[in-house]
Amino acid sequence: xxxxxISALVLASMYGLxxxxxxxxxxxxxxLNLAQGFIFTAGGYxxxxxxxxxEGWGLEGVxxxxxxxxxxxxxxxxxxxxxxxxxxxxxxxxxxFRTRSLIATLAISLIGTQLWLILFGPQNKPLPPVFGEGRxxxxxxxxxxxxxxxxxxxxxMLALVILWMRSSRRGLQMRAMMMNPLGAxxxxxxxxxxxxxxxxxxxxxxxxxxxxxxxxFFVSPxxxxxxxxxxxxxxxxGGLGSIPGTVAAAGLIGLAEALTAxxxxxxxxxxxxxxxxxxILIFRPRGLxxxxxxxxx
Amino acid sequence: MSEQPRLVGRRAYxxxxxxxSTRVFKRRRWPGTKRSMLKLSGRYNPKTLxxxxxxxxxxxxxxxxxxxxxxxxxxxxxxxxxFTMFGIICIYAAINVxxxxxxxxxxxxxxxxxxxxxxxxxxxxxxxxxxxxxxxVMLLVGAVLGGLxxxxxxxxxxxxxxxxxxxxxxxxxxxxxxxxxxSDQLGGKFNGALFGVGRIIPSDLLASxxxxxxxxxxxxxxxxxxxxxxxxxxxxxxGILLRAAATSKEDEAFSSALGIDFNKERTRVFIIASAVLGxxxxxxxxxxxxxxxxxxxxxxxxxxxxxxxIGGLGRAEGAVVGTVIVVGIxxxxxxWGPWRIVLVGVLALASVxxxxxxxxxxxxxMEEIRDRRKALYRAGITSRYAEFLAQQAPEIHDKxxxxxxxxxxxxxxxxxxxxxxxxxxxxxxxxxGQHSDRLERMLNYFRKAPIPDKYxxxxxxxFESYRVVALSGLPGVPPRIVDDKKYASLDEAYHxxxxxxxxxxxxx
Numbered sequence: 001x002x003x004x005x006i007s008a009l010v011l012a013s014m015y016g017l018x019x020x021x022x023x024x025x026x027x028x029x030x031x032l033n034l035a036q037g038f039i040f041t042a043g044g045y046x047x048x049x050x051x052x053x054x055e056g057w058g059l060e061g062v063x064x065x066x067x068x069x070x071x072x073x074x075x076x077x078x079x080x081x082x083x084x085x086x087x088x089x090x091x092x093x094x095x096x097f098r099t100r101s102l103i104a105t106l107a108i109s110l111i112g113t114q115l116w117l118i119l120f121g122p123q124n125k126p127l128p129p130v131f132g133e134g135r136x137x138x139x140x141x142x143x144x145x146x147x148x149x150x151x152x153x154x155x156x157m158l159a160l161v162i163l164w165m166r167s168s169r170r171g172l173q174m175r176a177m178m179m180n181p182l183g184a185x186x187x188x189x190x191x192x193x194x195x196x197x198x199x200x201x202x203x204x205x206x207x208x209x210x211x212x213x214x215x216x217f218f219v220s221p222x223x224x225x226x227x228x229x230x231x232x233x234x235x236x237x238g239g240l241g242s243i244p245g246t247v248a249a250a251g252l253i254g255l256a257e258a259l260t261a262x263x264x265x266x267x268x269x270x271x272x273x274x275x276x277x278x279x280i281l282i283f284r285p286r287g288l289x290x291x292x293x294x295x296x297x
Numbered sequence: 298m299s300e301q302p303r304l305v306g307r308r309a310y311x312x313x314x315x316x317x318s319t320r321v322f323k324r325r326r327w328p329g330t331k332r333s334m335l336k337l338s339g340r341y342n343p344k345t346l347x348x349x350x351x352x353x354x355x356x357x358x359x360x361x362x363x364x365x366x367x368x369x370x371x372x373x374x375x376x377x378x379x380f381t382m383f384g385i386i387c388i389y390a391a392i393n394v395x396x397x398x399x400x401x402x403x404x405x406x407x408x409x410x411x412x413x414x415x416x417x418x419x420x421x422x423x424x425x426x427x428x429x430x431x432x433x434v435m436l437l438v439g440a441v442l443g444g445l446x447x448x449x450x451x452x453x454x455x456x457x458x459x460x461x462x463x464x465x466x467x468x469x470x471x472x473x474x475x476x477x478x479x480s481d482q483l484g485g486k487f488n489g490a491l492f493g494v495g496r497i498i499p500s501d502l503l504a505s506x507x508x509x510x511x512x513x514x515x516x517x518x519x520x521x522x523x524x525x526x527x528x529x530x531x532x533x534x535x536g537i538l539l540r541a542a543a544t545s546k547e548d549e550a551f552s553s554a555l556g557i558d559f560n561k562e563r564t565r566v567f568i569i570a571s572a573v574l575g576x577x578x579x580x581x582x583x584x585x586x587x588x589x590x591x592x593x594x595x596x597x598x599x600x601x602x603x604x605x606x607i608g609g610l611g612r613a614e615g616a617v618v619g620t621v622i623v624v625g626i627x628x629x630x631x632x633w634g635p636w637r638i639v640l641v642g643v644l645a646l647a648s649v650x651x652x653x654x655x656x657x658x659x660x661x662x663m664e665e666i667r668d669r670r671k672a673l674y675r676a677g678i679t680s681r682y683a684e685f686l687a688q689q690a691p692e693i694h695d696k697x698x699x700x701x702x703x704x705x706x707x708x709x710x711x712x713x714x715x716x717x718x719x720x721x722x723x724x725x726x727x728x729x730g731q732h733s734d735r736l737e738r739m740l741n742y743f744r745k746a747p748i749p750d751k752y753x754x755x756x757x758x759x760f761e762s763y764r765v766v767a768l769s770g771l772p773g774v775p776p777r778i779v780d781d782k783k784y785a786s787l788d789e790a791y792h793x794x795x796x797x798x799x800x801x802x803x804x805x
Binding site: 086106110269270271 | 457468471475599642643645
């Protein structure tokens with residue numbers, strides 16, 4: 001049972017980061033960023049490139065691990081800015097912004113997959129283990145360093161972002177945009193620069209989850225699809241724009257996935273997830289958090 | 298919109314032909330319906346005054362030419378590569394037309410299209426492989442499965458709006474792929490691929506050119522079926538009302554005022570489209586004799602979306618032409634590798650960034666740009682003569698008056714710029730006789746001035762005393778004396794009149 005909880009927590013922390021990125025972007029600039037899969041892979045490949053060079057330099061241990069994390073986030077943040085420059089800035093003040101930016105981000109993800117294929121080939125790229133190998137035993141059950149590290153890093157990162165959004169001037173601007181974009185613009189919050197900042201931050205969160213997920217899976221051109229899908233489902237269930245709701249939904253979905261995989265069948269996971277999301281949405285059409293009922297319209 | 302002739306600007310050509318006006322015209326209608334085949338209207342030719350028939354809607358012409366080309370091109374060239382390419386074009390175009398029905402008519406932003414197609418393909422394919430059911434039953438099973446799938450995924454659509462629903466359905470394909478991979482019956486053997494699905498054309502015939510042609514013909518018929526369903530639903534009463542409701546920003550109250558239950562009707566349209574999608578899935582399975590997991594891949598979904606976006610969202614012709622473009626690129630330039638997908642992505646991105654609604658929205662967009670340029674140009678003309686034109690021009694009935702006034706003004710401006718001491722000295726030296734060109738033109742202008750208040754020379758005593766007076770312009774009213782100066786000679790008086798007129802021109 002404890003193992004199930006642990007694996008649920010690991011899944012939740014990895015997917016939750018992506019979901020919060022999607023959620024933040026939607027709430028503050030009204031754009032559904034479906035190029036998250038591309039951003040995800042960008043982080044993975046940047047971290048992989050760094051690891052290649054770092055091995056050449058003879059870096060090991062903490063330097064290598066921290067570098068992989070930092071470069072993964074950096075690469076994804078840059079990819080987020082790139083997406084913003086193409087799908088957000090030119091379209092931002094035109095009519096039908098939402099549908100058009102949605103299509104633009106989808107086109108970017110279509111192009112992105114092929115670019116990775118051209119640049120890095122179809123092979124899976126492994127990342128070096130960031131948290132080392134080994135297990136610690138706590139009472140009846142144990143967890144690997146990787147699982148522990150994933151949970152800790154994700155929680156710390158999330159806490160940092162929330163703290164920053166609560167306490168800083170920039171965070172205040174972002175929250176103002178989330179509450180009322182027009183009002184924020186009227187009192188002098190720049191929609192464009194704040195939007196790009198949001199895209200960079202959600203990109204960094206996605207990059208972190210990319211590095212964390214690459215500990216289990218590999219980096220490949222299409223490795224962003226599955227996390228994107230799950231991230232979408234979680235952000236939808238959590239209520240777009242609500243961080244507490246998204247965290248709760250991530251926990252719920254992670255738990256459901258772990259439970260289904262353990263006690264039912266792996267093949268039933270999609271149906272269970274879909275059923276849960278549909279149930280949540282039927283009872284709460286704006287998700288668990290559901291605070292943006294009429295503000296966004 | 299397009300049927301109304303434009304009042305201003307270039308008018309579109311509409312095909313017309315003379316008819317026998319003594320015979321009663323009988324409109325042809327599709328059997329069993331009230332819909333006319335061609336939108337014709339009678340009129341008298343404005344030049345010959347003969348009775349004639351005008352085709353007000355040219356779309357059927359373009360459709361029949363395009364579809365005929367689509368049918369005859371591969372049959373005429375009949376190479377394997379062409380058959381493959383055009384077969385894929387027909388099937389994808391059919392899928393896209395149904396997707397257009399869902400997005401455009403039902404107004405549901407659903408990405409579950411390929412998931413539905415896949416359900417039809419895998420369901421019918423599995424039954425065919427396992428129980429050997431014949432192809433008509435397969436198609437039926439596909440349609441039923443698709444309709445069922447459509448019903449299930451339309452359930453959350455009632456509660457969710459717009460993009461939430463898009464998000465939910467985007468994950469569906471990935472989930473279906475996972476399901477097939479993990480399930481024992483489907484995914485166990487060949488990584489999710491199904492082989493040996495029953496074919497429509499017997500397999501011994503398939504190797505021949507005739508068999509290939511017949512196979513292509515079936516794909517073409519599938520496209521025709523999709524187009525017919527699109528026309529039936531989109532052009533019907535519900536379709537028209539649904540689109541009318543969608544133009545007022547999903548105003549459900551508006552549509553219910555028009556007498557339809559918005560949610561119920563769009564669900565109905567969605568289920569119909571899904572049934573056809575399932576049918577197409579089953580057809581796809583029989584067409585290639587199997588299915589693979591590629592049908593659930595995000596990449597294929599994005600390619601289909603690119604087709605719709607490039608062609609123009611919400612139009613059947615956009616869906617078909619977009620499919621021709623994208624499949625043409627991906628199937629023809631196979632040696633480009635991944636770059637051709639990049640090209641498709643760039644095209645889709647460009648059509649989102651620069652056009653309002655893809656290829657078929659381009660005409661309206663260009664016309665609007667042209668109209669705006671024209672308006673700016675006209676505004677520029679008006680501002681050049683802003684003195685009176687802008688305010689008065691609409692009130693002046695005789696437009697030649699405006700032209701005359703504009704000319705007068707520009708003439709006055711030019712003459713005024715010529716006034717200088719040399720010119721005045723020239724006139725003083727010789728008021729009559731031959732002058733320089735400029736002075737001659739100026740005198741001509743002065744001479745044709747209107748009679749009221751025109752300066753003339755008054756002879757008090759011949760050869761002794763002359764004065765300058767101004768005519769009243771009214772019969773019986775004597776001229777008024779302008780000043781008390783007297784001039785000894787006629788030439789001096791002429792020059793005094795000239796100076797006064799120059800003064801007035803300067804002040805004007």
